[in-house]
Amino acid sequence: MRGFKHLGAGFVVSVVSIALTLAAADAGIIYRVSQVTPTGAITIPATATFAVTLESDSGNQQVTGVDFTVNLSDTARKGGVITSGSNFLFPGGANGFFASDFPPAGSGLTADYTSFSFTPVTMTTTPTTIATFTLDTSGVDVVPGTYTISLSGLEVADASLQQVLPTTQVPTTYTLQAVPEPSTIAMAGLAVGGGMAVGWKSARRREKSSTGTA
Numbered sequence: 266m267r268g269f270k271h272l273g274a275g276f277v278v279s280v281v282s283i284a285l286t287l288a289a290a291d292a293g294i295i296y297r298v299s300q301v302t303p304t305g306a307i308t309i310p311a312t313a314t315f316a317v318t319l320e321s322d323s324g325n326q327q328v329t330g331v332d333f334t335v336n337l338s339d340t341a342r343k344g345g346v347i348t349s350g351s352n353f354l355f356p357g358g359a360n361g362f363f364a365s366d367f368p369p370a371g372s373g374l375t376a377d378y379t380s381f382s383f384t385p386v387t388m389t390t391t392p393t394t395i396a397t398f399t400l401d402t403s404g405v406d407v408v409p410g411t412y413t414i415s416l417s418g419l420e421v422a423d424a425s426l427q428q429v430l431p432t433t434q435v436p437t438t439y440t441l442q443a444v445p446e447p448s449t450i451a452m453a454g455l456a457v458g459g460g461m462a463v464g465w466k467s468a469r470r471r472e473k474s475s476t477g478t479a
Contacts, residue, residue, distance in 0.1 A: 300395040310403035318392035327424035330381030344412035345402040346373030354395035355382035
């Protein structure tokens with residue numbers, strides 16, 4: 266985790282300041298990570314989009330900087346890898362996701378995010394998207410199953426650029442499924458077609474019976 270200090274000496278949060286101000290914070294910040302697309306299981310080798318959101322746990326809270334790391338639960342790439350990310354909190358601000366964490370330079374199993382602006386953003390109890398990232402499941406090591414994406418190294422600076430607010434995180438799970446075998450798709454098609462044929466024949470018999478025709 267690179268942390269706010271990576272952004273320069275002007276944005277260093279002191280440990281003393283953190284200790285003195287945590288108790289005085291009006292509200293804490295909740296980080297959430299959630300799947301955006303597709304809405305259900307991810308069919309290998311598709312890509313999926315996830316969002317990281319912030320919200321205040323009560324009332325409004327001014328935010329000028331955020332810092333977190335996205336972590337995939339499987340470190341053997343069975344659940345895919347993160348290949349890109351976007352900064353929504355401060356599009357014109359500093360940094361965002363670090364490209365060096367994405368393949369081919371990085372593993373894609375974790376992704377650091379750091380961003381700040383001197384213009385505060387107000388967080389309410391409604392989630393605000395601060396970043397999105399793409400999960401790629403086309404790798405040779407990917408295996409169907411259910412995996413978890415969590416966040417760590419959580420930091421949020423308030424309007425003073427010095428108070429780090431208390432934070433919690435809500436992780437998410439996602440499911441990878443294999444592409445159905447051609448034979449399975451064909452059998453499903455036959456089953457549907459056969460069912461329709463049987464239904465049509467039954468309807469024709471009832472129609473003939475009611476009209477008395479042979």
